[in-house]
Amino acid sequence: MLVAITGTPGVGKSTVSKLLSNKYNVIDINSYAKKNGLLEEFDTKLETYNVDVNKLSDSLKFKTKKSEIIFLDGHLSHFVSCDFIIVLRCDPNIIYERLKKRGYSTQKIQENVQAEILDVILCESMKSGITTSEINCTNLTPSEIVKIIEETIKNPNLFAPGCVDWSHEIDKWF
Numbered sequence: 550m551l552v553a554i555t556g557t558p559g560v561g562k563s564t565v566s567k568l569l570s571n572k573y574n575v576i577d578i579n580s581y582a583k584k585n586g587l588l589e590e591f592d593t594k595l596e597t598y599n600v601d602v603n604k605l606s607d608s609l610k611f612k613t614k615k616s617e618i619i620f621l622d623g624h625l626s627h628f629v630s631c632d633f634i635i636v637l638r639c640d641p642n643i644i645y646e647r648l649k650k651r652g653y654s655t656q657k658i659q660e661n662v663q664a665e666i667l668d669v670i671l672c673e674s675m676k677s678g679i680t681t682s683e684i685n686c687t688n689l690t691p692s693e694i695v696k697i698i699e700e701t702i703k704n705p706n707l708f709a710p711g712c713v714d715w716s717h718e719i720d721k722w723f
Contacts, residue, residue, distance in 0.1 A: 550617065550618050550619070550632045550633065550702075551609070551619050551621060551629070551630075551631035551632050551633075552618060552619070552620050552621065552631060552632065552633045552634075552635060552702065553620075553621045553626035553627045553629060553631045553633070553634045553635065553674075553679075554566055554569075554620050554621065554622050554623075554626060554635050554637065554698070555623065555624055555625075555626045555627040555634060555635070555636055555637070555670055555674060556624060556636050556637035556638060556639070556670055557624065557638075557639070557644060557661050557662075557664050557665040557669070557670055558624055558644075558648060558653075558661050559639065559643070559644035559645075559647040559648045559651075559661060560637040560638060560639040560644065560665070560686055561637055561639060561686050561691065561694065562622055562623065562624070562637055563577070563622060564691045565637065565686075565691050565694045565695060565698070566620060566622035567691075568691050568692065568695045569620050569622075569695055569698070570620075573618050573619065573620055574617070574618075574619045574620070575619070575620045575621075575622055576609070576619065576620070576621050576622065577622050577623060578605070578621055578622060578623030578625050578626050578629070579623050579625075581605075581608075581609075582598075582600050582605055582625075585608055587600055587601060587604055587605050587608065588600060589601060596653075596654060596657050600625060602625060602628035602629070605625065605628070605629060606628065606629045606630045609621070609629055609630070610630065618702065624670065627670060627673055627674040627677060627679075627681075628673070628677075631679060632679070632680075633679065633680050633681075633682075633702065633705060634674045634677065634679050634680070634681040634682070635681075635682050635683075635684060635698055635701060636670055636671045636674050636681060636682070636683045636684070636710070637684055637686050637694070638665070638671070638683060638684065638685050638686060638687075638713040638715075639665070639685070639686050639687050640687040640715070641662045641665050641666050641715050641718050641722065642718070643687060644661060644662055644665055645658055645662050648661060648662075659722065662722050663722055663723065665715060666715045666716065666718050666719055666722060668713075668715075671683055671710055671713075674710075675710055680705050681710055682701045682705055682707065682708040682709065682710070683708055683709070683710045683711070683712055683713055684697055684698070684701070684708050685712060685713045
């Protein structure tokens with residue numbers, strides 16, 4: 550079973566995935582794309598490399614054992630053909646602080662905070678037709694999030710999309 554762990558940069562995907570890697574196979578999509586020559590031109594406006602998500606998805610098509618769970622970590626992982634998508638969400642103000650500490654430009658921080666408020670990754674995930682869950686990580690520790698992810702895999706309806714609403718933040722960021 551391939552499970553995408555996705556969300557806006559700064560929600561905690563990598564931190565949670567590091568904990569998941571103690572028990573499961575976890576593929577960091579960004580490192581995987583770089584290692585396998587899937588990065589395209591650098592987009593100076595978005596301050597990132599473009600990735601052909603179709604090539605990325607095709608390169609990840611492999612058979613897994615029925616009981617095996619492989620997590621795909623990255624904000625593009627929901628574009629990969631997988632069995633299940635888990636979208637991690639976080640308060641936009643916390644995302645702002647985390648991205649600021651990482652040294653992101655003001656424009657890139659604002660773009661990501663706005664994407665979180667507008668549910669961009671959740672909407673993209675749901676559009677795929679793949680079963681999607683949404684977890685609000687704002688007040689949870691990484692260990693608590695891992696436990697919720699494990700519960701969610703057993704019962705995908707536990708955290709159905711629609712439980713997170715940051716629309717009250719819209720005036721602050723637009």
